[in-house]
Amino acid sequence: MSFRFQVVVSLIALAFANASFAQTSADKPERIRGTIQSYSGGVLQVHRRSGETVGIAVVDASGLNAVKAIQLSDIKPGAYVGAAAMPGADGKLEAKEVLVFPEAARGMAEGHFAWDLGAGSSMTNANVDTIVQGTSGRDLKLSYKGGTNTVTVPANAPVVTLIPATRDELTAGKRVFVVATHGKSGAYNAVQIIVEKDGAAPPM
Known part of the structure; x- marks a missing residue:
């Protein structure tokens, strides 16, 4: 295969x-x-x-x-990712993990929906529009059909690919x-x- x-x-x-x-x-x-x-x-x-x-x-x-572990710095604008997140203390989404999809998988399961890593957890499968270095990690601005999200990725959040x-x-x-x-x-x-x-x- x-x-x-x-x-x-x-x-x-x-x-x-x-x-x-x-x-x-x-x-x-x-x-x-x-x-x-x-x-x-x-x-x-x-x-x-x-x-x-x-x-x-x-x-x-x-x-x-x-899965293969990669670095947060490997996430570039234009990548297609899946970010599982929980609301932080400030209400903003904080990533618990990020999966960087291979190019062949671009667009699969696109959107923002409930996930089961814990109460209030969500999954966003989307394109990375911009990356900004924040005080608690990198902020990924994600866009998908029907909406956008900003997810903060802490330095200790696992980042992997398939x-x-x-x-x-x-x-x-x-x-x-x-x-x-x-x-x-x-x-x-x-x-x-x-x-x-x-x-x-x-x-x-």
């Missing part, structure tokens, strides 16, 4: 997760964050942050990527972010998996 195709599959999966409000609860994709316990026989066992361990079926159509991954990298102890649909008997089916690599864990 080419890198371009793999990335596009990955971001379609994330866009699909964003569009899940139009589906029934049984079909609604779910975001699963946790640590791999094992991967065998096409089933990924993940110990979730919430405490339980779930089985996730990995099939040929499941997208698979890893890189290819293989199933051989689904090893015990690695942290993962999985978009999955509900399968039979309480199991899940993986739509997209993003796995830790070289110590860089999926921050989204």
Whole structure:
């Protein structure tokens, strides 16, 4: 699978997760964050942050990527990013992480919508218009269809991009972010998996 195709599959999966409000609860994709316990026989066992361990079926159509840590200075005007943020004490959006999308993924899941990193968290997938150095980090002015946002990115916020991954990298102890649909008997089916690599864990 080419890198371009793999990335596009990955971001379609994330866009699909964003569009899940139009589906029934049984079909609604779910975001699963946790640590791999094992991967065998096409089933990924993940110990979730919430405490339980779930089985996730990995099939040929499941997208698979890893993350690569990059620097805040690598974000340039014109980049297409996804910024998960929370309102700060002053009410302004403060990034908890920023994903710099590869060019092949430009426009995927564009917009500003609720996210599930905590109460009041949001995700903005948008173009970077300008970057201004502020007192508490860099302020990214983001534009998307229907609106604009300014997000402050503190120096300690993880900044990552997507890189290819293989199933051989689904090893015990690695942290993962999985978009999955509900399968039979309480199991899940993986739509997209993003796995830790070289110590860089999926921050989204």
